[in-house]
Amino acid sequence: MPLSSDLPPGLIQKLVHFTTLLGQGDYSGSATLLGECRRLFEAAQPDCRTEYMVLFQKLELMALSVQQREKLLGETVERLDASHTELKVLEQRLKRENTVLKQQLRRRFSVGKVIGASPKMANILRLAQRVADTTVNVLITGETGTGKEMVAKVIHYSGQRRHGPFMAVNCTAVPDTLFESEFFGIEKGVATGVEKRRGLIEGSRGGTLFLDEIGDMSMASQSKILRVLELGEVTPVGAREPVPVDIRLVCATNRDLARDMDEGRFRRDLYYRIKVVHLDLPPLRERRDDILLLAENFLTTFAHSMGRGRMTFSRAARDALRAYHWPGNIRELENEVERAVALAYSGKIYLDDLSEEIRGRDGAEDRNPKPGPEANQALPRGRLKRLEHDAILACLAECGGNRTRAAR
Known part of the structure; x- marks a missing residue:
C-alpha cells in the first residue's frame, strides 16, 4: 500500500526500525514503536485513518509475542466455548418449547376437542379419526366458514404425521407466475439477489400440506401438482436434480368439483388423486x-x-x-x-x-x-x-x- 508523500519526518525510519526489532524478537519494543508510528500517521493524515486501519491492525498482530498470541487465542477459544454452550442451552430450550407447543396443538385439534353433537358432524369426526392414522390424501368440501381447515388440522394432529409440519396455503393467493418458486422452491443465484429457499411442498416433508380452495387453482398449476403426486418429487427453480418428497395432501374447496370437471375447469385425473377419502362438511343450518x-x-x-x-x-x-x-x-x-x-x-x-x-x-x-x-x-x-x-x-x-x- 503506497504511503502519502507528505508523511511526517522520521515515520519511514521508525517503520523500518519496527521491522528490525520484530526480527530480533523484541516484541515489547516493536509494539511501543508501532504505537508511536500510528499516532504520528493519524495526526498527519486524519482523513486516511480508515484506509490504513487494516494495515496497522496487521502490524500490531505481528508485534504480539508468542505468549501474547497464545493468550489471545486462549481468550478467543474461551469466548467461543461460552457461546457454543449458550447456543446448546438455547437449542435445548427451543426443543422443549417446540415439544410443548406440539402437545398443545395435538390436544387442541384432537377429535374430542371438536364441537359437534349433531349426527352429521359426529359421523364426519368418526371418519376423520379413522383416516388420521393413514397416509391417504383427503378432500374436504363444504360451504365457506364450515370449518374445513379445522378438520384438516384434526386429521394431521391426530395421526402418525403429527410430529411433522402442517403447512397451509390458500391457492387463490398464489398466481401462476409464482407457483413453482412458492411450491417447489428456488435455488440460489437464479436471479440477482435471490437466495436459496425451500418450497411449500419440500417444507411439508413428513407432514401435511393443506391446499385450501384448490378448486380455484388454474389448470396449469393443477398439472404441476398432479406430477408431484405421481412422481413423489419436486425440482426447485434453477435446480438440475429433483428432490424426493413425502407429504400427505389434504385439499379443501367450496366449489362443486364434479361440475367443474364436466365444464373443463378441473382435471379429472387430479380429482381422483386428491379424493381418496371425501369429507363433506354440513352447513351450520343443518x-x-x-x-x-x-x-x-x-x-x-x-x-x-x-x-x-x-x-x-x-x-x-x-x-x-x-x-x-x-x-x-x-x-x-x-x-x-x-x-x-x-x-x-x-x-x-x-x-x-x-x-x-x-x-x-x-x-x-x-x-x-x-x-x-x-x-x-x-x-x-x-x-x-x-x-x-x-x-x-x-x-x-x-x-x-x-x-x-x-x-x-
Whole structure:
C-alpha cells in the first residue's frame, strides 16, 4: 500500500526500525514503536485513518509475542466455548418449547376437542379419526366458514404425521407466475439477489400440506401438482436434480368439483388423486344442535380475552341464535358472538346485543339494561369511561344542555 508523500519526518525510519526489532524478537519494543508510528500517521493524515486501519491492525498482530498470541487465542477459544454452550442451552430450550407447543396443538385439534353433537358432524369426526392414522390424501368440501381447515388440522394432529409440519396455503393467493418458486422452491443465484429457499411442498416433508380452495387453482398449476403426486418429487427453480418428497395432501374447496370437471375447469385425473377419502362438511343450518354449543364456546373465549369475566346468553338470545339460518356458517357465528361481547353492558348477552338480521323485529322484548353498578364490575376501565361519557352526553341532550338539571 503506497504511503502519502507528505508523511511526517522520521515515520519511514521508525517503520523500518519496527521491522528490525520484530526480527530480533523484541516484541515489547516493536509494539511501543508501532504505537508511536500510528499516532504520528493519524495526526498527519486524519482523513486516511480508515484506509490504513487494516494495515496497522496487521502490524500490531505481528508485534504480539508468542505468549501474547497464545493468550489471545486462549481468550478467543474461551469466548467461543461460552457461546457454543449458550447456543446448546438455547437449542435445548427451543426443543422443549417446540415439544410443548406440539402437545398443545395435538390436544387442541384432537377429535374430542371438536364441537359437534349433531349426527352429521359426529359421523364426519368418526371418519376423520379413522383416516388420521393413514397416509391417504383427503378432500374436504363444504360451504365457506364450515370449518374445513379445522378438520384438516384434526386429521394431521391426530395421526402418525403429527410430529411433522402442517403447512397451509390458500391457492387463490398464489398466481401462476409464482407457483413453482412458492411450491417447489428456488435455488440460489437464479436471479440477482435471490437466495436459496425451500418450497411449500419440500417444507411439508413428513407432514401435511393443506391446499385450501384448490378448486380455484388454474389448470396449469393443477398439472404441476398432479406430477408431484405421481412422481413423489419436486425440482426447485434453477435446480438440475429433483428432490424426493413425502407429504400427505389434504385439499379443501367450496366449489362443486364434479361440475367443474364436466365444464373443463378441473382435471379429472387430479380429482381422483386428491379424493381418496371425501369429507363433506354440513352447513351450520343443518347442525342446529351444535349452534348453541359453538356459541357458548366462543362466548367463553371472547369474554376471557376481553377481560369480561363469566358471561351468559339470555333465553331470547339463545333462541334467536338457534333459529337464524347462518349463511356464513361457523365463521359468521364466531364474529357475531365477538361483536356481542364487545357491545354488551353487563355479563349477559341479550337479544338487543345481537345484529338486527339475527334478532329480527323482536329485539325490543329483550333489551340489555342500561349500565348500572353491576355493569361497572364487568367492564374494562377504558370501555367504562367511554360508556360514562356517552351517558353524560345523552343526559345533557335530554335536558336541553342544562347541566344543573342533568346532574339531578
